[in-house]
Amino acid sequence: MPTETTRTRVLAAGHRLTPQRDLIAQVLEADARPRTAQELWVAVREVAPGVGRATVFRTLDALVAAGVARRLTLPSRRTAYVGCSAHHHHHFVCQQCGAVAELPEGEVNPLLRQLERSRGFQVDHARLDFYGTCAACLAVAPPGP
């Protein structure tokens, strides 16, 4: 089975994949950490100095619309972007090192079903981002008393 690349996913979502979009998607995928649009612009300019800030910002919106990137609100209230796999999932975001781990939908669904029963609310769609400290950071510096 062929690997589903960002390229095919963007195209399948009906979005044009310009060389600039392709490049920005690659920059996003190269790093598992969320990065602000400004940080991504700086990274993109290292490869393609001619790409403007507005292009990067517009492209990020397009990648989010195509489902290959997600917008996260960091604890600092800044908006950041992270490259995402195709299947529906949630996130763990480490506030120490910035690592983002995908949390498969299946691990969250039992909790959702329980909430639906207790609250009498049918959940059609959920997007959960958990902020905290990852296992690697906990191992280095356990939380104090």
Ligand SMILES: [Zn+2]
């Ligand atoms: Zn994701």
Ligand SMILES: [Zn+2]
């Ligand atoms: Zn961490």
